[in-house]
Amino acid sequence: MSKVVLEVEKLAKTFRKPFTGKKVDAVRGVSFQVRAGEIFGFLGPNGAGKTTTIKMLTGLIAPTSGKASLLGTPVPSPDAMGRVGFLPENPYVYPYLTPREFVSMCGRLNGVGGRGYFAKVEKVIARVGMSEAIDRSVQNLSKGMLQRVGLAAALIHEPELLILDEPMSGLDPVGRKEVRDLILDERDAGRTVFFSSHILSDVEMLCDRVCILKKGEVVVAGTMNELLGAGGRRAEVALRDVPAELKRALEKLGHVTKELGKALAVEVDGDDRVKEVLELALAQGAHIEHVTPKRETLEDIFVRRAL
Numbered sequence: 001m002s003k004v005v006l007e008v009e010k011l012a013k014t015f016r017k018p019f020t021g022k023k024v025d026a027v028r029g030v031s032f033q034v035r036a037g038e039i040f041g042f043l044g045p046n047g048a049g050k051t052t053t054i055k056m057l058t059g060l061i062a063p064t065s066g067k068a069s070l071l072g073t074p075v076p077s078p079d080a081m082g083r084v085g086f087l088p089e090n091p092y093v094y095p096y097l098t099p100r101e102f103v104s105m106c107g108r109l110n111g112v113g114g115r116g117y118f119a120k121v122e123k124v125i126a127r128v129g130m131s132e133a134i135d136r137s138v139q140n141l142s143k144g145m146l147q148r149v150g151l152a153a154a155l156i157h158e159p160e161l162l163i164l165d166e167p168m169s170g171l172d173p174v175g176r177k178e179v180r181d182l183i184l185d186e187r188d189a190g191r192t193v194f195f196s197s198h199i200l201s202d203v204e205m206l207c208d209r210v211c212i213l214k215k216g217e218v219v220v221a222g223t224m225n226e227l228l229g230a231g232g233r234r235a236e237v238a239l240r241d242v243p244a245e246l247k248r249a250l251e252k253l254g255h256v257t258k259e260l261g262k263a264l265a266v267e268v269d270g271d272d273r274v275k276e277v278l279e280l281a282l283a284q285g286a287h288i289e290h291v292t293p294k295r296e297t298l299e300d301i302f303v304r305r306a307l
């Protein structure tokens, strides 16, 4: 198994609201590991604690309890951060600089420079699709364009590990595809990518492993195969002429998804349950319309477990 490059152990953060002093438990004992070469998706509804966790990982705020490490060193770790590319949730880009100047400055702050640096800056800006605006003032860029500049700044020093807080936010569909491709290219180049997102279809396409937070706690964690692979065992059985008694029995066996008069569809987990539904239906005189295997999507899991 490849080595652990990011680790969070029972990490917790309690904020105190200004004025009222009321406590907010933003993150409550979160643990997970990210391994080298993985694309790891960090998910959860608004306010679940994703950004707070990322801020603790990157040393922007201190945890209330628990610990975290980046590239084998405990956080906060300025050394490790030099090998990490970080895209904050709302990247702050100095308004009076051009993308070329800003990205160039970020690289230099991370010790990059020397021969060929000019071309390198241009190349990374081209990778995020910003070549045409390379010399425009950052002040006049759109939200999606700022996001791209932030991404270029995160990539300029060729970091081993990328930590991206909502890299696709504010991007149009083409921009999202470009960022997905960029993340895949980074992984293919041997890097590790940890990112938070609300766009579950993107996560499903990209990630090897995900972790879903709800109210500061991990509610789902696992590889994509573990989470979705077993989904083939879920099936929808559609029936006609369902007597009331059968309907009550079906509600106990599964989840009734559609109902129209005496016709209904029920979703059940596992082959045994499908068999049970079919036997009951036949015994009670209902007609079977169809049985359709259902592949669960990440969105189904998210809606079921995180909301």
Ligand SMILES: Nc1ncnc2c1ncn2[C@@H]1O[C@H](COP(=O)(O)OP(=O)(O)OP(=O)(O)O)[C@@H](O)[C@H]1O
Pocket: 015, 016, 017, 024, 025, 026, 044, 045, 046, 047, 048, 049, 050, 051, 052, 053, 089
């Ligand atoms: N500085 C702060 N002071 C007080 N409460 C805070 C602070 N920062 C975050 N919170 C609270 O912590 C909780 C988690 O916020 P966080 O920004 O981590 O969520 P998130 O998962 O990133 O959400 P989103 O998907 O909207 O970006 C929220 O209830 C938020 O109001």
Ligand SMILES: [Mg+2]
Pocket: 050, 051, 052, 089
């Ligand atoms: Mg956030």
